[in-house]
Amino acid sequence: MSYSRPAADRMPDPSALVIFGASGDLTRRKLVPAIWHLDQQGRLPPEFVLVGVARSDMDDAGFRQQMREALHEFVGQLDDRQVDFFLDRLFYVCGDPKEAATHQRLKERLAQLDVQRRTRGNYCFYCSVPPQVYLKIVERLGQVGLHQEGGEGKGWSRIIVEKPFGHDLETAVELNRSLHRVFAEHQIYRIDHYLGKETVQNILVFRLANSIFEPLWNRRYIDHVQITAAETVGVEHRAGYYDQSGALRDMIQNHLLQVLCVIAMEPPSSFDADSVRTEKLKVLKAIHPLSVGQVDQHAVRGQYRAGQLGDQEVRGYLDEPDVALRSRTETFAALQLTIDNWRWQGVPFYVRTGKRLKRRASAVTLQFRQPPHLIFSSDEDLQPSTLTIRIQPEEGISLTFNGKIPGPDVKLGPVKMDFDYATTFGGRSPEAYETLILDCLLGDATLYSSSDWIERSWELLMPVLEAWGASSATRVPSYPAGSWGPKEADQLFDREWRRWAEL
Ligand code: BG6
Numbered sequence: 001m002s003y004s005r006p007a008a009d010r011m012p013d014p015s016a017l018v019i020f021g022a023s024g025d026l027t028r029r030k031l032v033p034a035i036w037h038l039d040q041q042g043r044l045p046p047e048f049v050l051v052g053v054a055r056s057d058m059d060d061a062g063f064r065q066q067m068r069e070a071l072h073e074f075v076g077q078l079d080d081r082q083v084d085f086f087l088d089r090l091f092y093v094c095g096d097p098k099e100a101a102t103h104q105r106l107k108e109r110l111a112q113l114d115v116q117r118r119t120r121g122n123y124c125f126y127c128s129v130p131p132q133v134y135l136k137i138v139e140r141l142g143q144v145g146l147h148q149e150g151g152e153g154k155g156w157s158r159i160i161v162e163k164p165f166g167h168d169l170e171t172a173v174e175l176n177r178s179l180h181r182v183f184a185e186h187q188i189y190r191i192d193h194y195l196g197k198e199t200v201q202n203i204l205v206f207r208l209a210n211s212i213f214e215p216l217w218n219r220r221y222i223d224h225v226q227i228t229a230a231e232t233v234g235v236e237h238r239a240g241y242y243d244q245s246g247a248l249r250d251m252i253q254n255h256l257l258q259v260l261c262v263i264a265m266e267p268p269s270s271f272d273a274d275s276v277r278t279e280k281l282k283v284l285k286a287i288h289p290l291s292v293g294q295v296d297q298h299a300v301r302g303q304y305r306a307g308q309l310g311d312q313e314v315r316g317y318l319d320e321p322d323v324a325l326r327s328r329t330e331t332f333a334a335l336q337l338t339i340d341n342w343r344w345q346g347v348p349f350y351v352r353t354g355k356r357l358k359r360r361a362s363a364v365t366l367q368f369r370q371p372p373h374l375i376f377s378s379d380e381d382l383q384p385s386t387l388t389i390r391i392q393p394e395e396g397i398s399l400t401f402n403g404k405i406p407g408p409d410v411k412l413g414p415v416k417m418d419f420d421y422a423t424t425f426g427g428r429s430p431e432a433y434e435t436l437i438l439d440c441l442l443g444d445a446t447l448y449s450s451s452d453w454i455e456r457s458w459e460l461l462m463p464v465l466e467a468w469g470a471s472s473a474t475r476v477p478s479y480p481a482g483s484w485g486p487k488e489a490d491q492l493f494d495r496e497w498r499r500w501a502e503l
Contacts, residue, residue, distance in 0.1 A: 012441035013155065014047030016110055016119045020097045020137055021128035022052025022063065026162070028070035031128065034433035036071055039086055043438055047118040051091045053106060063092035089117070098133060103140040110146070122155035124440055128162055130241075135178050142182035149187070160189045160440055163254050164245060165449070168465060169458040176451040189440045190449040194255035195262075196432030196439075198421070199391045201447070203262050203364070204271075206389070206397065213387075214267070216368070218343045223384065226350045226365040226501050227259050229391075230357040232309055234481070235331065239322035247301070247333040248461060248468075251353040257284070257457050258449070259391070260349055263364055264339055273445040277453065284456040286341045295467035298337075300477070300489045301330035304356040307481030314356060314481045328476050330468070331355045332485045336492045350492060352500070356481035361503035362391035370497070376410050383414045384497065395421040395429070 017035070019027055038044050052063050064087040071078055071086075093109050095102030113119050123146060127134050138159070141147050149156050161179070166172025179188050194200055207214055216222070229251055235242045242250065261280035268275035290298055305316035317323060317331050332354030339349065368385040376382075385401040396419050403415035421429065439447055467473060477486035484500065493499055 010442055011043070011045055012048070012438065013122045014045050014118055014120045015122035015124060015155070015441055016049045016051055016113055016117075017124045017126060017437070017441070018051045018053060018106065018110070019126045019128055020053050020133075022092065023054040023056040023058075023066070024128055026128045027052065028066070029074050030431065030433045031126065031437070032067050032070055033074045034431055034437055036075055036086060037430065037434050038438055040082075044441075047120070049089045049091060049113050049117050049119055051093060051106070051109065051113070053093045053095065053097055053102065055094070055096050057094055058092055059094075060090070060092050064090050097129060098136040098140070100140055100143060103144045103146065107144045107146055120155045122157075124158045124160065126160045126162075126437075131164055131167075131175075134161060134175065138179055138182050147182045147187070156187075156443065157183075158187050158189055158440055158443070159183055160191050160437075162191055164241075164249060165190055165254070165454050166458060167244075167249065169455065169462050172454050172458045176455065180451075185451060186445070188451070189436075189445055190451075190454060191436055192254050192258050192447075192449055193432040193436065194391075195258055195447040195449075196434075196436040197391055198429045198435075199389060199395045200259060200262060201435075202395075202397075203259075203389055208267050217366075219345055219347050221368055222347055223367045223369045224348045224350065224498055225260075225263060226352075226367070227256055227263070227363075228351075228365075228501070228503060229256055229353040229362040230359060230484075230503065231353075231355050232357060232360045234304070234314065234356050235317065235320050235323065237321070239320050243323050243327055243329050246329040247331055247353050247355070248464060252333055252335065252351060253457050253461055254449070256351045256353060257460075259364060260337070260351060261453075263366075264344060264349070266343070271446065273448075276446050277450045281450065281453050281456065283339065284453060284460065286339045286344075287460055288338045288340050289460060290463045292463045292467045292470075295464050296474075298335060298492070299464045299467075300332075300334045300486060300492060301468060302332035302354065302477045302479045302486035302488070303327075303329065304331050304354075304481045305478040307356070307483065309356065309358075309482040316478075316481070317356075328468075328473075330476060332357075332479060332489070334485070334489045334492055335464070348494075348498075350500075352485065352489060354479075354485045358482055358484050359503060360393060363501070363503050364389040364391070365501040367498070367501075376412060382412055386501070388501070388503075 019031060021027060035050055067090055068083055068087060071083060093106045095105060110123060114121055125141060127137055147157050148154055166175050207217060261283045264283045265279040268279045303317050307314060318327060334352035337349045366387045370384055374382060382402060388398045390396050398416050398418045400414050400416045402412045405411040405413045436447060477488045479486040
């Protein structure tokens with residue numbers, strides 16, 4: 001017998017996916033390839049269309065040609081007939097997504113497609129545009145009535161909002177308020193692509209579809225937890241956004257706190273949006289809030305300087321194009337968090353992320369407590385047992401524990417049991433965007449963020465942002481590109497046996 005999420009074997013309703021920002025990078029690199037793969041796997045109904053909206057002056061044919069090139073570049077060599085068949089479902093509306101006239105034209109086009117392609121008035125709007133444009137899009141959709149559901153000729157209407165969701169607590173609350181002026185909460189899908197990653201979803205399966213790990217998943221057995229998202233890339237061509245944002249906003253507020261919630265939450269009673277999101281919110285509510293005065297002790301930031309990555313010399317952050325002179329934006333951030341509840345009292349959670357680090361590796365490491373009494377004399381060899389969940393690359397799970405090294409003496413050494421996704425299951429793992437877009441078309445918000453979760457996550461980080469943004473704040477430590485971050489990050493550990501896991 002096999003189990004699947006309730007939505008997994010359903011087919012989405014006939015529908016139109018509208019992408020605002022259709023000439024952008026995300027559409028080419030991720031969204032259209034994701035739709036392609038869904039289509040190839042037969043996960044989309046025949047009455048599905050994709051409508052791109054952007055300012056670039058093109059017609060349907062021009063858009064289809066661009067997407068053909070994107071598929072060849074980001075999916076690979078494809079059969080031309082299959083691509084033609086796929087592209088026949090793509091349409092384009094040219095116009096500024098901020099302007100009312102564009103939305104009026106979009107509405108007319110969607111009404112035509114409802115008839116020609118039988119999309120039945122079901123619309124999903126994907127906002128792949130800079131955050132300042134979301135609000136205008138939402139307002140305009142409301143003005144032309146595209147947010148409405150039910151009634152004559154209308155099906156459902158959903159909106160997917162990309163990150164960043166706000167710049168701080170105040171702007172996130174304002175964004176939620178503006179969305180709620182037009183859309184009801186059940187229509188809003190705040191995307192966090194980390195939640196769509198196979199291994200992140202597997203954390204729940206690992207924990208809750210086996211009875212052997214859950215009994216250990218608490219303060220009695222776990223010494224501490226580490227969550228790392230290390231990247232080797234620098235700021236690339238995104239300094240315009242990144243320099244205003246920094247690692248805490250870019251990665252911790254969303255991706256890493258989401259992973260922390262999946263690790264720390266109580267088992268929900270079922271795998272549906274309400275139950276899962278309620279449990280995740282409870283975790284955020286139980287995280288001990290820091291005061292501005294405690295930030296120096298519990299948070300560390302850093303900025304990369306020039307260094308060596310593999311055999312490549314790379315420049316420092318301040319020399320990247322579009323980075324402000326003397327910018328203090330952090331490209332590395334690490335926090336120590338504690339969760340005030342029965343399960344996790346006294347178990348620190350360390351999260352860290354950074355650009356231009358030594359290796360690309362996202363992982364969760366749970367370090368187990370040492371045995372209470374050791375009967376072997378060679379206790380200096382005793383390594384703490386760890387469970388590592390590798391989110392990427394080389395997705396998998398390893399358990400490291402002590403074993404006896406063969407020989408006449410009792411000598412201990414670490415040994416490893418390893419589960420590797422690719423070797424076990426083979427084939428291609430779906431990209432996060434495939435899972436998430438399909439879920440939205442199915443009306444399943446389990447892997448999307450709720451408004452409360454977003455606001456609470458910002459609330460938790462505000463003291464850190466305030467302390468780091470204060471004019472009296474101390475300098476931002478630097479670290480050489482190609483290292484594991486600033487040495488100050490080691491000082492977050494308050495016990496000698498705790499240190500950052502080597503990934
Ligand atoms: C994005 C951040 O949300 O996630 C980027 O804005 C980061 O700065 C990216 O590089 C990392 O995602 P992934 O899937 O490559 O780990």
